[in-house]
Amino acid sequence: MNQSLWLDTGYPRDQFPEAQGSLRCDVCIIGGGMGGIAAAEQLAKAGKDVIVLEKDRIFGSTTSHSTGKVTAQHDIIYAKLIKQFGLEAARTYYQANERAVRRAREIARDDEARSLDSILYARTPSGTENLRKEWEAYKEIGIQGAFVNETELPFTVESALSMHDELQIHPLRFGQRLARMAADSGARIFEDSAVRKMDFKKRIVELENGTDVTFKELILCTHYPLVGLQNMNVLKLQVNRSYIVAAKAGTELKNQYLGVDADSLSIRTAGIDGQPYLMVSGANHLAGMKEETGENYGELAEHLREQFGVSDISHQWSAQDPQTPDDVPYIGRITKDLPHIYISTGFRKWGLSGSLAGSEVLRDLITGRPNEAIGLYSPDRTGFGAKLLQGIKVAGLTAGELAAGYTVRLESPTCTHLGCKTRWNEGDRTWDCPCHGSRFREDGSVLEGPAKKPLKL
Structure with a gap:
């Protein structure tokens, strides 16, 4: 599974x-x-x-x-980029990623990619307000899209923001x-x-x-x-983890979706060799901070059952990715x-x-x-303040986890990167380090870095 x-x-x-x-x-x-x-x-x-x-x-x-989305619509980002870096920098970010979308479309064959709109959706008033601000940023930058209040999703949304002619791929x-x-x-x-x-x-x-x-x-x-x-x-770099479940479906959605509210989900379909699959992703948390991750898969599977009427989960997996301060x-x-x-x-x-x-x-x-x-x-673009704040945040977490690890999880193996105690991830059957995101297979071998050496089990 x-x-x-x-x-x-x-x-x-x-x-x-x-x-x-x-x-x-x-x-x-x-x-x-x-x-x-x-x-x-x-x-x-x-x-x-x-x-x-x-x-x-x-x-x-x-x-x-990954979810296999190739798009310049990276959640709510452009209003923030304009505020932090200015309009031209935000436009540069969009243009660089939109060139990536076009390049992927040129490379891919029919069984590897599909063109469609990427759509952000909100189910709360605060989410709708954030989408309105993002829509204003779209218009300033010149992004082709639309602000609407209906989608094809089988539940009610307050508002939605589309970016036209993006891409999804079989990665x-x-x-x-x-x-x-x-x-x-x-x-x-x-x-x-x-x-x-x-x-x-x-x-x-x-x-x-x-x-x-x-x-x-x-x-x-x-x-x-x-x-x-x-x-x-x-x-x-802060490391975040998310979960994905997939099930066979009868048809494909016309577009791909991402919710902007705190508990919202990423939703897409994929047609593979004539068989449509419905994929839902979410249930996010900081890497290594949760042991019973089977609950995360169960939460997503329940959403598929309740909202889409799909109960036969064919695949489930998880992913993690670092995030910079800005x-x-x-x-x-x-x-x-x-x-x-x-x-x-x-x-x-x-x-x-x-x-x-x-x-x-x-x-x-x-x-x-x-x-x-x-x-x-450029990696050196951030000023000292941003580096210091993120360093304190992550280093503080590391120090706390070191202390907690050696007093609470005495039997857990020690991460070979910087010595934190790992946590057993029951859902993925991996040892996960909460300090810097290293992951180890059940036998102790390295699955993801920054650790390079296997655990001593």
């Missing part, structure tokens, strides 16, 4: 080799999800010699556990096509190639199997950076002192369009092309 619909219905897997020997490249990319493969495709096409290192199988984690099938495009352009993709050590000064990556990769530029696309560097990126991803040079080290992270659950947009930013930074989004996404 706990299996992603996408992993269960992808194309037959291409086999990529394990990295062996001593290798050299222009750009080494650590992480074989959408961020890493999209960047590899763009850089290889631009003439760079690219190596991608994935510790397991490409697209096996975050990408294949694994789409990713598999993108990986072939990257390889055809010359990128070398390696699986089962876990990193053991990185020497930024010598520009060498060492793998667990003894292989070493010498690089000119290094990009960390690991969903969560492997290490906290000088500007404390580990402390600047909700804009960190894509670019991690610090001015290390101009050859880049990160791509903090997508706030919008990593499909964000990764495609980010791949253009990384390409243009490395090849010296102009791109108006470079400054907006």
Whole structure:
């Protein structure tokens, strides 16, 4: 049951080799999800010699556990961006993500993507007020959409805000096509190639199997950076977890939906090989902060039964994603002192369009092309105040969890990242760290970082 619909219905897997020997490249990319493969495709096409290192199988984690929405409608974001960064920066964010939507549409085949509207919906007066403000931001930026009070959903909404002509994809099938495009352009993709050590000064990556990769530029696309560097990126990222259930349905919805109220849900359908599936996502919480996560799946399954009349759940899975203090991803040079080290992270659950947009930013930074989004996404854009507040928030949580972990959860294994006590996640049967979001399989092996070593069980 706990299996992603996408992993269960992808194309037959291409086999990529394990990295062996001593290798050299222009750009080494650590992480074989959408961020890493999209960047590899763009850089290889631009003439760079690219190596991608994935510790397991490409697209096996975050990408294949997403909702599969490729859209520039990232919840309520544009009114906030205008207030924080100004109108032109908000327009730049929209244009970068809308280019990502168009690029995905050009890449995908019919069984991998479907064009439709993305729609935010509100069921409360406060939600409607927020949508009105967002609609005003749409009009200022020039986003094509509509503010309405009815949808096709089987429950009453107070208001809804659409963004026209967006996209939904089968993220694994789409990713598999993108990986072939990257390889055809010359990128070398390696699986089962876990990193053991990185020497930024010598520009060498060492793998667990003894292989070493010498690089000119290094990009960390690991969903969560492997290490906290000088500007404390580990402390600047809050990690959130959400849950998804899917069931076979009779028809597909015309559009895809996201609620803006506190307890609202993400809703879409997917037609896979002639069979429609209905997917509902939500029940969010901070990563590692809940043990009985089976309740989260049950809550979503009940919504499917009550609102859609669907009771036979075919798949259920969960996902997590880091969030930056200002909700804009960190894509670019991690610090001015290390101009050859880049990160791509903090997508706030919008990593499909964000990764495609980010791949253009990384390409243009490395090849010296102009791109108006470079400054907006720059990891060093946030001031000291934002860094400090987020650092206190997450570090305070870490300190509390360390104390609680060793007094309450004495028998729980210790996270191999920074020593927090993990929590057993009964719903997913994983050990989850509440401090920085590391996750471990039942046998103790690493499922998601920043931890790199397995638990001692």
